Amino acid sequence: MRVLLIHAKKFWFRARQKAISEAEEIGADTPEQAEATNALVSFITVESRDAENIDSVVESAAQDILDIFTKVNAEKVVVYPYAHLSKELAPPHVAVEALRKLAAKLRESIGENRVIRAPFGWYKEFYLHCHGHPLAELSRSYVAAATTTRKVEKKYYVLTPEGEVYDPKDYLSRADSEFRVIIEKEALGKEIGEVENPVNILCAKFGFEWEEYSDYGHMRYEPHATAMLEAVSEYSWLLARKLGIPVLKIRGTNMFDLATRPVHEHAKLFGDRLYELWADKKHLVLRYAACHQQFAMLKDYVLSYRDLPLGMFEIADSYRFEQSGEVTLCFRLRKFHMPDLHILTKNIDEAMKVAEKLQQIIHEEAKKLGREYYAVYNVTEDFWVNEREKIIELVRRDGKPALIVVYPAGIYYWVVNVEYHIVDIAGRPREIATFQFDVGNAKRFGIRYIDENNNEQYPVIIHTALIGSTERYIYMVFDSALKQEQAGKTPSIPTWISPIQVRIIPINPKNKDHMNLAEKTAALLEEHMIRVDIDDRDISLGRRIRDAAREWIPYIVVIGDREVKTGTLNITIRKTNDRITLKPEELLQKILEEIRGYPRIQPTLPRYVSQRPSLVYLERSIQTSSSQ
Numbered sequence: 113m114r115v116l117l118i119h120a121k122k123f124w125f126r127a128r129q130k131a132i133s134e135a136e137e138i139g140a141d142t143p144e145q146a147e148a149t150n151a152l153v154s155f156i157t158v159e160s161r162d163a164e165n166i167d168s169v170v171e172s173a174a175q176d177i178l179d180i181f182t183k184v185n186a187e188k189v190v191v192y193p194y195a196h197l198s199k200e201l202a203p204p205h206v207a208v209e210a211l212r213k214l215a216a217k218l219r220e221s222i223g224e225n226r227v228i229r230a231p232f233g234w235y236k237e238f239y240l241h242c243h244g245h246p247l248a249e250l251s252r253s254y255v256a257a258a259t260t261t262r263k264v265e266k267k268y269y270v271l272t273p274e275g276e277v278y279d280p281k282d283y284l285s286r287a288d289s290e291f292r293v294i295i296e297k298e299a300l301g302k303e304i305g306e307v308e309n310p311v312n313i314l315c316a317k318f319g320f321e322w323e324e325y326s327d328y329g330h331m332r333y334e335p336h337a338t339a340m341l342e343a344v345s346e347y348s349w350l351l352a353r354k355l356g357i358p359v360l361k362i363r364g365t366n367m368f369d370l371a372t373r374p375v376h377e378h379a380k381l382f383g384d385r386l387y388e389l390w391a392d393k394k395h396l397v398l399r400y401a402a403c404h405q406q407f408a409m410l411k412d413y414v415l416s417y418r419d420l421p422l423g424m425f426e427i428a429d430s431y432r433f434e435q436s437g438e439v440t441l442c443f444r445l446r447k448f449h450m451p452d453l454h455i456l457t458k459n460i461d462e463a464m465k466v467a468e469k470l471q472q473i474i475h476e477e478a479k480k481l482g483r484e485y486y487a488v489y490n491v492t493e494d495f496w497v498n499e500r501e502k503i504i505e506l507v508r509r510d511g512k513p514a515l516i517v518v519y520p521a522g523i524y525y526w527v528v529n530v531e532y533h534i535v536d537i538a539g540r541p542r543e544i545a546t547f548q549f550d551v552g553n554a555k556r557f558g559i560r561y562i563d564e565n566n567n568e569q570y571p572v573i574i575h576t577a578l579i580g581s582t583e584r585y586i587y588m589v590f591d592s593a594l595k596q597e598q599a600g601k602t603p604s605i606p607t608w609i610s611p612i613q614v615r616i617i618p619i620n621p622k623n624k625d626h627m628n629l630a631e632k633t634a635a636l637l638e639e640h641m642i643r644v645d646i647d648d649r650d651i652s653l654g655r656r657i658r659d660a661a662r663e664w665i666p667y668i669v670v671i672g673d674r675e676v677k678t679g680t681l682n683i684t685i686r687k688t689n690d691r692i693t694l695k696p697e698e699l700l701q702k703i704l705e706e707i708r709g710y711p712r713i714q715p716t717l718p719r720y721v722s723q724r725p726s727l728v729y730l731e732r733s734i735q736t737s738s739s740q
Contacts, residue, residue, distance in 0.1 A: 113162050113169045113210065114197035116155040117177070118240060119184045119248040123151050125192070125238035127231050134204035134373075135233025141215075142231035151228075152177065152186040153240065155194035156214070158207035160370065160395045163380075165256035166210050172254045174217040181222065184247050189222065191215045191229040192238075197251075199393050203371040208232050267518040268299035271489070273508040275500075280515065290535040291486050291513065297541050298488055298515055309538040314590045315442040317732040318611070320583070322441065329439040329446030331583070334729050335716040336611035336663070339643065341449065343609045344582045345427045346711035348451030351477070351578045352425045355469050357455065359423035364405030366429050367396045374556045375404055381525055381552075387431035387446070402428035402452035403575070407557040410456065415561035420571060421466050423455045427582070442587040443542065449582040455574040456559070460527075463549050463572045464502055470576055471509045474532055474545045477579050481592040481606075485532040485545065487514040494521040495528060503528070525552030526575075536587075537594045544580035544588050549573075593664075604687045607666045608710035612717070613637075613703065614644040615660040619672040621648040629671050633681065633696040634719060641712035642703055647721040656721075661686070663730060667703065 126145035127138065138144045154177055162169045181189055191214055195201055202210070215229040230236060242248055270283040280299040284292055296302040319334025333341055352359050368375045371394065379386055379397050387398035399405065406424045415422070430450045438444055457463040478485045487510050491503060496518045506528070507514045529548040533541045554560070554570035563569045579585040586609075593603040607613055616634055618626035630646050637644040647656045653670075660668045668684045675682055680693045694702065718724050 113159060113173055113254040114157045115173060115177070115252040115254070116194065116197060117180055117250040117252065118153045118155070119180075119186060119243045119245070120148075120151050120153050121241040121243055122149050123147065123153050123190055123238065123240050125230055125236050127234040127236050129235050130233060131235045132204060132233045134208075136208060136231045138231060141212075142229055144231075146190075146228045146230070148188040148190060148228060150186050151188040151190050152181045152184060153190045153192055155192050155197065156211065157194055157197035158202040158210045159198050160200045160202050160206075162202055162210055162254075162256060163206045163376070166206070166213065168257040169254050170210055170213045170217055172257075173252070174214055174221075176252055176254075177214075177218065178221055180247065180250060184243075184245075188226050188228060189218050191218070191227065193230060193232040200390060200395060201371070201393060203373065203376045203395075204233060205373050206376070264519060264523065269516040269518070270295065270513050271503065271507050271516045272513045273504075273511060275504045277516075283513070287513070290484070291515075293535045293539060294486050294488065294533055294541045295515055298517070304538075304540055307538040307540070309440075309536070309540075310594055311443075311537060311587060311591045312441045313732065314594065315587070317729060318590075319727070319729045320442050320586070321729065327446060328436050329434055329444075331441070331445060331447070334727065335724075336727075336729070339611040339713060339716040340586055340609055341582055342716075343711055343713045344579070344585050345449065345451065346713060347608075348427070348577075348579055348582070348585075349425060350709075350711060351473055352423060352451075352453050354473060355423065355455075355466070357421045357423055357466070358419075359425050359453070361425050362406065362409060363426060364402065364409075364428070365399075366431070367398050368404045368408075370395045370397050374407070374553075374558075377556055378403065378525070378553065381523075385432045385434060387433045398431035399428060400432050401430050401450050401575070402426040403454070403553065406452070406454050407553060407559060410454075411558040413559075415456070415559075415571075417458055417561055417563050417569075419456075420561060421455050421457045421462060423453055425451070425453045428452045430581070442583045442590070445583060448584075451577055451579065451582060453574075453576050453578065455576070456554075456561070456571040457574060458561070458563070458569070458571060460499070460502070460549065460551075460572055463574055464505065466574060467506065467547060467549075468509060470547050470574070470578065471506070473578050474547075475510070477545070478532070478534070478588075481588060482595070483534050483588065483592055484512075485510075485534065486512065486541075488517060488531040488533060488543075489514050490517045490519060490526075490529040490531070492519050492521045492524070492527045499527075506530070525556070526550050532580075534588060534591070536591045537598065542584070542587070542591075544584050545576075545578060546580065547574055547576035550575055602686060602689055603664070604666065605664060606710075607703065608707040610664065610666050611643065612645055612663060612665050612715070613642050613707075614667045614669060614699075615663070615665045616644065616646045616669045616671065617653065617656050617660065618646070618648065619653055619670065621650060625673075625676045626671050629676055629679075630669075633669065633671075633699070636696050636700055637703070638719075640700060640704060641714070642700070643713070643715045645715070645717060645719050645721055649722045659721075659730075667699070669699070 124147035319337035532545040550573040597603040
C-alpha cells in the first residue's frame with residue numbers, strides 16, 4: 113500500500129462518473145461529495161501484494177495515519193482512493209476491502225464523524241489547499257508482514273473396495289510393493305532421496321530438452337518429440353469423445369487478469385505456484401490449467417438440465433511456478449500441455465455416474481501400457497463423513513485399495529480430488545491421470561443451468577485429465593519401456609506414438625530397383641498417414657540398421673535384390689524381434705490394424721534421412737543394455 117499524506121487547510125471532492133464497472137455505489141459511507149477543513153487527506157493506492165495480508169497492511173497504515181493526525185492536530189481524516197502511486201494495483205474487490213477496513217480502523221480510534229471516505233472507482237474532481245509546514249506533505253509505503261503458511265491438518269487412511277478403513281501403518285504389511293511405496297511416501301513422509309532416473313535420459317534422447325534461453329523448467333521439442341506430443345494431444349481428444357456425452361473443443365488465451373474477482377479467488381485457492389506478470393498496469397496470471405478460459409465461456413451459455421452432462425475440452429498450455437529443485441524433464445515442468453476436460457453435471461449423483469466412465473478409460477489407458485494405477489483420494493472432511501458410500505463406490509470401481517487423505521472442509525473448491533499414480537523405474541510415485549468433483553467454481557464464475565422446475569442451479573463440475581498432462585503421459589510411456597527392459601524384453605514404445613513408424617533401408621541406395629521399391633512402399637504407407645522414411649545415405653547397411661534401432665523404430669524394412677525379385681519386404685519388428693516377409697500391402701494392413709483407434713499424425717522430418725541434419729539428441733544413449 114502506498115499513501116500520500118497532505119495536511120490541508122481545506123479539501124473538497126465530488127464524484128463525477130464511474131471509472132470502472134466495479135465502482136462502489138454512492139451511499140452514507142461513501143458520499144458523492146464532501147468537504148473538510150484542517151484535514152489529513154490520505155491519498156491511497158492499494159497494491160496487489162497487499163492481498164496476501166490485508167489486515168497487516170491496514171494496521172500499519174492506520175497507526176501511521178493516526179500518528180501524523182495527532183502531530184499536525186488535524187480535525188478530520190479523508191480516505192481517498194488514488195490509483196496513481198503504483199503500477200501494481202490490487203484487484204478492485206481487494207482494494208475496496210482494504211479501504212473499508214482502513215476507514216473502520218480510523219473511526220474506532222478518532223470517532224465516526226471524523227473520518228470521510230471517498231467512493232472507490234470514480235472519476236472525481238477535488239480542491240486541495242495544503243498547509244506549508246514540514247509535516248504537511250509526506251509519503252509512505254507499507255508491506256504486509258510475512259504470513260506463516262497455514263499448515264493444513266490432514267488425516268490418512270487406507271480404504272478397501274469392501275469399505276474397510278485402516279490406519280496406513282497397519283496396512284503396510286498387506287500392501288503390494290508399489291502401493292507400499294505410495295503409502296510410505298504420501299502418508300508416512302518417507303524420503304526416497306536422490307535416485308538417478310533413466311527416464312529423464314530417455315526423454316532427452318527423443319528430443320525432449322530444456323530450453324536454456326528460457327526460464328528454468330521450460331522445454332523445447334525436437335522433431336521426434338514434436339511428433340509424439342502431437343500424437344498424444346490428438347489421442348486425448350479422441351478419448352474425450354469416447355465418453356458418450358457431448359464435448360465441445362475450444363481454444364483460449366493463456367493469461368488472465370487477477371483484477372477479475374473469480375480469477376483472483378480461484379488463484380488464491382490454487383496456492384503459491386502462480387506464474388505472474390505485469391503488463392499495461394494489469395496484474396496477470398498465466399493459466400495453470402484450462403479452468404479460467406472454459407469457465408469464462410461457459411458462464412455465457414444458456415443451459416438447461418437437458419444439456420447436461422456437457423463437456424468442454426482444450427489442450428491448454430499451462431504454467432506452474434515449480435521450485436527449481438523440483439522440476440523434472442517431461443514430468444514436473446513450469447510450462448506444459450494439459451488435455452483439460454471439464455464436465456458440467458447437474459449434481460453429485462450425476463457426477464458419480466459420469467465418473468464411472470472416466471475411471472474405466474483411465475484404467476484402460478494404463479493397462480494398454482502394461483501398467484496399473486494406484487489411487488490417492490483427497491477428500492474433504494464433510495464429504496468423508498456424510499458421503500462415505502460414494503467414496504467406497506469410487507474405490508470399488510478402481511478395484512484395489514486406495515490411500516485416503518482427508519482435508520478440512522471448505523478450504524478448496526472440490527470435495528473429491530483423485531490422483532492416479534504409477535511407481536516409476538526409480539521407485540518414485542508419479543501422478544499421471546486425475547479427476548475431481550468441483551462444487552465451488554460454478555457459483556464463483558457464474559455458470560448456471562435451468563432445472564426441471566425452471567429454477568437456476570449451479571452445476572457440479574468434474575475436472576479431469578484422462579491421461580494426465582501430455583508430457584506426463586509420455587513420461588509413463590518411456591517408463592513403461594524401461595520396465596519392459598527390466599523384465600528382459602526389448603524396450604519399445606507403441607507404434608501409434610512412435611515418431612517414425614517405418615524405416616525403409618535399400619541395401620544399395622544407388623540401385624534403381626532397390627530405390628523404386630522403397631519409394632513405392634513409402635508412398636503407399638504415406639497415403640494412409642503412416643510415418644515412414646527412407647535411409648538413402650551412402651554408408652554401410654549395418655550402420656543404417658543400428659541407427660534405426662537406436663531410434664526405436666517399430667518396423668525396419670530392408671530391400672535388396674531378393675525383395676525386388678519377389679515384390680516382398682524383409683521386416684524386423686522391434687517389439688518382438690521377429691523377422692518376417694510381407695508384401696507392401698500386407699505391411700500396410702498389419703500397421704493399420706495395430707494403430708486402429710489411434711490418431712494418425714503427419715511426419716515431422718523429411719522422407720529421406722540424407723536430407724535431415726545430424727540430430728544431436730539422437731546420439732545420446734541411456735545406461736541400459738538395449739538402448740541401441
